[in-house]
Amino acid sequence: MIRTEANCFTMGSEEFVVEEPEHRVCLNSYLLGIHEVTQQKFESVMGYNPSRFKGSDLPVENAS
Numbered sequence: 001m002i003r004t005e006a007n008c009f010t011m012g013s014e015e016f017v018v019e020e021p022e023h024r025v026c027l028n029s030y031l032l033g034i035h036e037v038t039q040q041k042f043e044s045v046m047g048y049n050p051s052r053f054k055g056s057d058l059p060v061e062n063a064s
Helices: 039-046
Strands: 002-004 007-011 023-027 030-032
Touching: none
Parallel strands: none
Antiparallel strands: 002 030, 007 023
16 A cells, blocks of 8 residues: 545646536545455455456456
């Protein structure tokens, strides 16, 4: 895991309607895994597997 420090940034765009409005977003610091999470590990923690391409040793995808 790596630590990502708290920071603020501008999100959105006035150029594209679907990205409006431009606004400021601030995040607290958080830990980020440096390796992909397998579907088996994700399911053991979360209780479900959202992946379309199933396989216990494959990385989880379609997670939000």
